[in-house]
Amino acid sequence: MILTSGEVDAIAGLLTLRERQPFTLFASERVLSILAANPIFDVLQRDIVQRQSVLAGARFVLPCGLQATLFAVPGKVPLYLERGTASAASEDDVFGVELSDGHRRALFIPGCASIDDSLRARLRDADLLFFDGTLWEDDEMIQRGLGPKTGRRMGHMPVYGKGGTLDSLADLPIARKILIHINNSNPILDRSSAEHAAVRAAGWDVAHDGMEITA
Amino acid sequence: MILTSGEVDAIAGLLTLRERQPFTLFASERVLSILAANPIFDVLQRDIVQRQSVLAGARFVLPCGLQATLFAVPGKVPLYLERGTASAASEDDVFGVELSDGHRRALFIPGCASIDDSLRARLRDADLLFFDGTLWEDDEMIQRGLGPKTGRRMGHMPVYGKGGTLDSLADLPIARKILIHINNSNPILDRSSAEHAAVRAAGWDVAHDGMEITA
Numbered sequence: 430m431i432l433t434s435g436e437v438d439a440i441a442g443l444l445t446l447r448e449r450q451p452f453t454l455f456a457s458e459r460v461l462s463i464l465a466a467n468p469i470f471d472v473l474q475r476d477i478v479q480r481q482s483v484l485a486g487a488r489f490v491l492p493c494g495l496q497a498t499l500f501a502v503p504g505k506v507p508l509y510l511e512r513g514t515a516s517a518a519s520e521d522d523v524f525g526v527e528l529s530d531g532h533r534r535a536l537f538i539p540g541c542a543s544i545d546d547s548l549r550a551r552l553r554d555a556d557l558l559f560f561d562g563t564l565w566e567d568d569e570m571i572q573r574g575l576g577p578k579t580g581r582r583m584g585h586m587p588v589y590g591k592g593g594t595l596d597s598l599a600d601l602p603i604a605r606k607i608l609i610h611i612n613n614s615n616p617i618l619d620r621s622s623a624e625h626a627a628v629r630a631a632g633w634d635v636a637h638d639g640m641e642i643t644a
Numbered sequence: 645m646i647l648t649s650g651e652v653d654a655i656a657g658l659l660t661l662r663e664r665q666p667f668t669l670f671a672s673e674r675v676l677s678i679l680a681a682n683p684i685f686d687v688l689q690r691d692i693v694q695r696q697s698v699l700a701g702a703r704f705v706l707p708c709g710l711q712a713t714l715f716a717v718p719g720k721v722p723l724y725l726e727r728g729t730a731s732a733a734s735e736d737d738v739f740g741v742e743l744s745d746g747h748r749r750a751l752f753i754p755g756c757a758s759i760d761d762s763l764r765a766r767l768r769d770a771d772l773l774f775f776d777g778t779l780w781e782d783d784e785m786i787q788r789g790l791g792p793k794t795g796r797r798m799g800h801m802p803v804y805g806k807g808g809t810l811d812s813l814a815d816l817p818i819a820r821k822i823l824i825h826i827n828n829s830n831p832i833l834d835r836s837s838a839e840h841a842a843v844r845a846a847g848w849d850v851a852h853d854g855m856e857i858t859a
Contacts, residue, residue, distance in 0.1 A: 437662065437684060437687050441656070441660070441684075444652055444656040444659075447652065448790075449790060449791050467682060467684060468682070468724055469652060469656075469684065469724055472652050509686045509687050575663075575664060576664050613663070
């Protein structure tokens with residue numbers, strides 16, 4: 430198990446893995462410390478579920494033989510750990526994962542606030558990209574009366590619009606691109622919508638439950 | 645939402661209810677304090693999800709109009725809050741819920757370590773009972789190599805055997821009885837098993853996902 434952040438949607442699923450199944454939890458020291466400070470995660474007993482701290486940029490080998498690397502992406506601290514006003518992005522709070530079999534590279538980036546040069550360089554020529562598709566438009570939650578926050582305030586760049594994901598990655602060679610981590614307000618979830626069609630026309634797929642990817 | 649304990653299987657589901665949906669959380673002061681001490685439950689924003697402390701034995705009215713009462717049952721502190729050896733049962737850690745429309749009574753008791761006289765009196769003449777069906781036999785987890793603990797050590801009396809649930813409640817008039825909170829090691833989940841047949845023969849149903857009860 431690789432954790433890319435301490436955000437609740439990244440870690441709450443751990444609570445369903447508490448049936449004494451042995452596995453290793455790979456995460457940054459910061460994310461492991463969030464778990465360690467919270468007694469509810471002691472349901473994953475330490476003699477059964479090993480914690481392994483990994484450094485951003487350092488390659489590690491998974492039990493399945495794949496190589497994995499965590500890399501920092503622009504983001505923010507977990508919402509539920511904010512104190513007062515929005516905290517600035519931190520190098521140690523939000524990660525992507527690169528998986529490689531030595532030949533091909535898959536990238537998993539469920540939360541990303543913006544795309545900087547370092548991230549662009551990593552995305553170039555990837556064989557498979559799973560990318561943050563939280564919101565279609567930055568102010569979608571506000572428009573629909575679902576909440577007071579913009580996507581960027583939550584650490585997620587929008588899919589659509591200038592500076593959005595489709596726009597930002599249009600010129601980068603990436604073999605396969607799939608939007609994940611899609612909020613229920615995002616119209617791309619409706620496969621008959623114009624927004625879904627626009628995403629497909631831009632060369633992206635929309636992830637769905639039970640989706641399987643074969644090489 | 646009514647919480648009957650601070651155990652992880654009673655509270656982890658709250659984390660899936662964080663989409664700014666307004667509701668009221670009814671629980672004992674002790675269970676609310678477990679939530680309040682854990683920042684991950686701040687995903688249920690206090691201005692949207694009201695916390696209401698209720699006392700054991702005190703009737704309160706739900707938004708749907710039903711009357712509800714929490715009552716203490718023999719149990720134990722949540723496993724993940726144990727420090728060192730097993731903690732003794734506490735009056736404030738494990739509850740059942742009685743629901744009433746003023747005429748008929750339904751009882752919900754997902755965890756129960758034993759049946760005492762007070763509980764027997766409450767169960768008598770209930771119209772509907774949902775009861776702790778965690779394990780078939782007390783040492784089932786040990787027998788199957790799934791874990792080192794007995795059911796009683798986890799705060800759950802077994803379904804089968806002398807002093808088990810079927811035996812203990814055989815002579816009590818209860819209109820409908822349904823086993824819930826069933827561990828994946830419990831053979832009653834297999835509808836073709838002898839144990840399932842024995843439960844049915846004793847006048848009990850086995851709950852299943854999507855089960856609906858109509859009066």
